[in-house]
Amino acid sequence: MYKQQVIKRIFLWCILGLLSPFSLLAQQAVDVTAKADTNSIRIGEQIKLQLTATLTAQQFKDANFKVLFPVLPDSLAHFEVVTRSSLDTSINQDQHILHQTFTLTSFDSGHWEIPPMRFEVFTGANAAPDSAVTLPIGVDVNTVAVDTTKAFKPIKAVQTVPWSIWDYWLYLAIGAAAVLIIGGLIWYFKSRPKKEPVIKVPTVTPYEIAIADLKALKEEKVWQQGDIKQYYTRLTDILRTYFEHQFGIAALEQTSEELLQNIKPVTKLNQQRDKLRSLLSIADLAKFAKLQPTADEHEGCMQKAEEILEWTKPKAGPAEETGSDATLEKA
Incomplete structure (x- = not known):
C-alpha cells in the first residue's frame, strides 16, 4: 500500500513537470x-x-x-x-x-x-x-461589369464653357489693388519733400587729433617702459589715421610701400616722403623683425612725425583752405 502511494506521487510530480513548460508558454x-x-x-x-x-x-x-x-x-x-x-x-x-x-x-x-x-x-x-x-x-x-448587349456610344465632342467675367473677379481685384498700390507709392515718392543733406562740420580737425595723440604717447613713456612694438604701432597708426582723414588716403589698409606710392599726388605730403620712409622703415623693423632701436632713434621718429604733421597741417584762412581743396582734387 505504501509503495502504491509513493508510485502515485512520483507519477503526479512527473505529470506536473511535463505540464509546467506548457503553463509558462500559456x-x-x-x-x-x-x-x-x-x-x-x-x-x-x-x-x-x-x-x-x-x-x-x-x-x-x-x-x-x-x-x-x-x-x-x-x-x-x-x-x-x-x-x-x-x-x-x-x-x-x-x-x-x-x-x-x-x-x-x-x-x-x-x-x-x-x-x-x-x-x-x-x-x-x-x-x-x-x-x-x-x-x-x-x-x-x-472587374467592373460591362453590359455587352448595349451598343457602344460615340465619344462626345469637346464642349465650350461660356465665358463670364465673374469667373475672374479675384484676379481682377488683385490686379486693381496692385495698380492702386504702385500708383500710390509713385505719387508719394514724387510729392514728398526732399530732405537736404546735413553737412556736419567737424569741431576738431584731424591735425588737432593727431597732435593730441602724439602728446599722449610721449607722456605715457611707452618705449621707456620697454614696450617697443606698442610704441611704434601707435606712432604709425596716428600718422595713418591722420592721412586717411586729412587727405582721403586709405592709409590704414596699406603697407608701408603702398602708402609711400599713394602719397605722391599729395604735394605737401610728398615733400615729407623721405622722413616718412625713414620712420616707417624703423617702425616695421621694430614691429616685425624685433629690432631694438636706440633711444635717439625713438626720439627721432617722434620728431619726424611731429614735423610731418606740422608741414602738412591745413592753414586757417579761406583762401588757403580753397588752395588745399584744389590740391586734394588734383590728388
Whole structure:
C-alpha cells in the first residue's frame, strides 16, 4: 500500500513537470490577428487591413517582453500598400491591444490571399524570439461589369464653357489693388519733400587729433617702459589715421610701400616722403623683425612725425583752405 502511494506521487510530480513548460508558454502567449474590412473589392478599390496583438497587463508592464509587428513591403502578392498607420495602443479591461492599420489595393482580378503575418515575440532580455503567425485572408478582386448587349456610344465632342467675367473677379481685384498700390507709392515718392543733406562740420580737425595723440604717447613713456612694438604701432597708426582723414588716403589698409606710392599726388605730403620712409622703415623693423632701436632713434621718429604733421597741417584762412581743396582734387 505504501509503495502504491509513493508510485502515485512520483507519477503526479512527473505529470506536473511535463505540464509546467506548457503553463509558462500559456502565460507568455500573445493573441495576434489580421482582419480585413471586406473580402470583396473591385479593381483599384481599397481595403483596410488591421493587425492586432493582445497582451495581458503583466506582459505589457514587463520591460523585457516585446512584440514586433511584421514589416510589410510596398508590394505584396497581387496587392499594393497605399498607406500605413503608426502603431497604437488601446486598453480593454485588463488587456492591452496593440494595433496597426494598412490600406491595400489591387489591380489584378481574381481570388487572392493576403499572406499570413508573422509577429516576433521576445519574452526575455537574452531569450530567443518566438513567432506568432496570423491566418491568411482571402480577397476577391472583381472587374467592373460591362453590359455587352448595349451598343457602344460615340465619344462626345469637346464642349465650350461660356465665358463670364465673374469667373475672374479675384484676379481682377488683385490686379486693381496692385495698380492702386504702385500708383500710390509713385505719387508719394514724387510729392514728398526732399530732405537736404546735413553737412556736419567737424569741431576738431584731424591735425588737432593727431597732435593730441602724439602728446599722449610721449607722456605715457611707452618705449621707456620697454614696450617697443606698442610704441611704434601707435606712432604709425596716428600718422595713418591722420592721412586717411586729412587727405582721403586709405592709409590704414596699406603697407608701408603702398602708402609711400599713394602719397605722391599729395604735394605737401610728398615733400615729407623721405622722413616718412625713414620712420616707417624703423617702425616695421621694430614691429616685425624685433629690432631694438636706440633711444635717439625713438626720439627721432617722434620728431619726424611731429614735423610731418606740422608741414602738412591745413592753414586757417579761406583762401588757403580753397588752395588745399584744389590740391586734394588734383590728388
